[in-house]
Amino acid sequence: MNKDLYSVLGVDEKAAPEELKKAYRKLAKKYHPDANPGDAKAEERFKEISEAYDILGNAEKKSKYDLMRKGGGGFHFNETGAGGGSPFGSGGLDDILRSMFGGGGFKFGNRGGFSQQTAPRPTVVISVPFRTAALGGDVRADISVPVTCPVCLGAGGSGEKICSQCGGAGRIQQGQMVMPCPSCGGQGRTYINICERCAGSGEVTSSESVKITIPPGSDSGTVLRLVTPSRKTVLVKLKVKSDKFLRSEGRDIHCTVKITAPQAVLGTKLKIRTLEGKILLSIHPGTQPDTILRIPGKGVLYRGTKGDQLVHVDVEFPASVSAEEKALWEKLAESGKRKA
Numbered sequence: 001m002n003k004d005l006y007s008v009l010g011v012d013e014k015a016a017p018e019e020l021k022k023a024y025r026k027l028a029k030k031y032h033p034d035a036n037p038g039d040a041k042a043e044e045r046f047k048e049i050s051e052a053y054d055i056l057g058n059a060e061k062k063s064k065y066d067l068m069r070k071g072g073g074g075f076h077f078n079e080t081g082a083g084g085g086s087p088f089g090s091g092g093l094d095d096i097l098r099s100m101f102g103g104g105g106f107k108f109g110n111r112g113g114f115s116q117q118t119a120p121r122p123t124v125v126i127s128v129p130f131r132t133a134a135l136g137g138d139v140r141a142d143i144s145v146p147v148t149c150p151v152c153l154g155a156g157g158s159g160e161k162i163c164s165q166c167g168g169a170g171r172i173q174q175g176q177m178v179m180p181c182p183s184c185g186g187q188g189r190t191y192i193n194i195c196e197r198c199a200g201s202g203e204v205t206s207s208e209s210v211k212i213t214i215p216p217g218s219d220s221g222t223v224l225r226l227v228t229p230s231r232k233t234v235l236v237k238l239k240v241k242s243d244k245f246l247r248s249e250g251r252d253i254h255c256t257v258k259i260t261a262p263q264a265v266l267g268t269k270l271k272i273r274t275l276e277g278k279i280l281l282s283i284h285p286g287t288q289p290d291t292i293l294r295i296p297g298k299g300v301l302y303r304g305t306k307g308d309q310l311v312h313v314d315v316e317f318p319a320s321v322s323a324e325e326k327a328l329w330e331k332l333a334e335s336g337k338r339k340a
């Protein structure tokens with residue numbers, strides 16, 4: 001028998017996560033050992049269903065499984081189904097299985113195995129306002145963190161038994177390769193009653209409200225280590241929102257202002273927004289297009305040094321003029337000719 005995880009759950013490979021969950025719940029209820037006492041076939045079926053959902057119900061595991069499924073061969077869960085060579089080579093597939101089943105599978109406390117070491121620390125992306133990223137400050141956010149399953153308290157199930165697929169060895173032979181048993185995640189033991197809430201993984205996702213302290217001068221992509229109130233360590237990746245007016249470049253803040261031709265010739269005063277509020281900036285008479293004015297100390301403080309704000313001055317000329325304005329420009333043109 002070639003166990004295709006989608007057919008185990010009786011769903012199409014394009015099924016949405018809710019459909020998968022629905023199919024799993026329905027089948028798990030039907031074949032649950034409590035509902036079928038002494039029925040070994042039902043128990044086997046229940047185990048299959050739980051295994052299938054453990055992978056298909058987890059976005060990361062599912063995408064790896066889909067990839068292998070498309071790759072053809074090399075991903076059969078039984079001894080007889082080793083069709084074709086593995087596209088990953090020896091070791092490669094083993095690594096993928098480790099990463100696939102490392103975090104999930106069936107947990108048996110901390111009795112060894114590779115499940116504890118390889119579980120990746122989750123990274124969450126947090127959106128940060130431009131000003132907070134530049135000046136530093138606190139951001140509150142709700143983030144998803146894996147927590148111990150409240151139903152089985154992290155065990156993954158109850159009624160320990162020797163894994164029927166590997167006979168307790170924790171490894172299975174597939175063609176020329178020996179690999180960790182996918183049924184028990186290499187532990188050699190599974191449960192008779194697999195926890196329905198966490199599908200045997202021992203962990204569920206929970207939302208936690210956290211306060212993240214953003215250091216001044218943070219950019220998009222900055223990764224911070226955070227310990228949540230429930231003492232989970234999470235890596236937080238920052239995504240800095242852009243500002244309509246201000247742009248940051250290292251320690252300096254840049255902005256562009258537009259002035260009219262008369263303002264450039266005669267000079268003016270402009271209200272300019274900085275990170276720390278508005279200031280009045282003098283544009284001197286005779287300012288040329290593409291002038292860059294520097295406002296010292298209005299940049300970002302980074303490693304003890306504060307940057308500046310650089311104001312790019314753009315001079316705009318009218319695209320069309322009224323009859324009155326035309327007369328004035330003509331007068332200017334005349335006076336220009338006399339000087340020349």
Ligand SMILES: [Zn+2]
Nearest residue numbers: 149152195198
């Ligand atoms: Zn559980």
Ligand SMILES: [Zn+2]
Nearest residue numbers: 163166181184
């Ligand atoms: Zn096993």
